[in-house]
Amino acid sequence: MKKTVFLGALTVAGVAAGASAAATLDDVKARGKLNCGVTTGLVGFAAPDANGVWEGFDVAVCRAVAAAVLGDPTAVEFVPTTGKTRFTALASGEIDMLARNTTWTFSRDTDLKFEFVGVNYYDGQGFMVPKALGVSSAKELDGATVCIQTGTTTELNLADFFRKNNINYEPVPIETNAEGQQQYLAGACDTYTTDASGLAATRAAFENPTEHVILPEIISKEPLGPLVRHGDNEWGDIVRWTLNALISAEELGVTSANVEEMASSPTNSPEINRLLGTEGNLGEMIGLEADWAKRAIAVGGNYGEVFERNIGENTPIGLARGLNAQWTDGGILYSPPFR
Incomplete structure (x- = not known):
């Protein structure tokens, strides 16, 4: 019979889960590359260009995470997945995260044992x-x-x-x-x-x-967003707060054009300072450098910039922001505070 050994409030199983969670970040750093699951090809969201370089709205999340963790937005191996293969690829460890038009549902969260870290597109x-x-x-x-x-x-x-x-x-x-x-x-x-x-x-x-x-x-209702494995708490925090950094940056007026200038000297906004790592120790809390969010934002800009460049009204896809507008502009896009 299997015994559970209690260590204070933790069990051996809990300690193992914690070690597993830390392992994903360690694996990505040791590998020097993020393995990111995407769709097999959906223009505007995730598709290779004429030179075989992946680009798109979901791809931007992968690149932002790679920049935050590795300091290099190109250090990504994109793994195309279908509706059938995407969850197996994540559960097996073939990919570190899934950034593919995937709907957050009860059964996927609980029965399939995945952790949705947020919503990057509210759809239907x-x-x-x-x-x-x-x-x-x-x-x-x-x-x-x-x-x-x-x-x-x-x-x-x-x-x-x-x-x-x-x-x-x-x-x-x-x-x-x-x-x-x-x-x-x-x-x-x-x-x-x-x-x-x-x-x-x-x-x-x-x-x-x-x-x-x-x-x-x-x-x-199709809330689409990135996901990681259950138990991957530390890694999930990194993916979650990288997405939140892009969303918060738009709300706070931090763009690809001004992020370097804002990060070079503290602004009069404490939240911008915390976001960009010139104040506080948020990076340390998730095992990353102080400027992790600045690096993520610098890749392709804030959420609004990523949206407009890939799928916005001035692209052939022509999507209006709708529900995906900031909460301050009549949408429901909202990041928890950086504090």
Whole structure:
């Protein structure tokens, strides 16, 4: 029979978990590289450019973490994952974190034993159809064939929506967004359903994007964000507060253009000083150098800069901030204070 040896308020199991948590940071530093799980390719969020360099909204989180921990935003190995393989890759240790359009849900948090460190995009599931189909509402899709990625919350939401509205559909299972795009354009399905942001990114890559319509219904809540393994508390804190640093930087007016100047001498804002490491010891608390957040922000700017450059209204994807605006601007984007 296995015995538990109590050490004050801690158990041997607890000590082992703590050692495991510290090990991820140690492993990343020893390796000199962050292994970051991303999607197999979704323009604007995570996709390699013509030179094979990964870029995008989710990629920016990986690079910010690499800069915070290693001082080098290019020290990242991007590992493409599908809806089916992403969780295995994280649980097995193949990747250190997952920064891929992944929805924070109860079962993924508790049953699959992952730790979502925050939300970097508040989304919802939608439907895209060819304009020629003549459909103006998802409720008119009775009997439609639907391209749907397997191993996703999208599958469950789709079944719930059609059941609730007493209409039928025929699923066309796909593994990746690229496959979904191909099948949809080939006419294998009447509609493609996924997160609305993903639909916008997919449509932007079409030869004739104006021939396709994203229907008005948003049928779910999809809070998307980075995640780590359960028990990886120390590492989770680093990823969480790196994301928060990008969000807080926008609220506080810290940008890629002024971060070096603000960090070179203390400002009249105590919170900016704490964020940039010119005051206090926040970096020490998470096992990093004092300027960890400054390095993360300097990579691609604050959250707003990352958003506008990759998926904002002036990009082909054309997403408005909406819920992802700062709480001070009518959105729900909000970082806990740096103190």
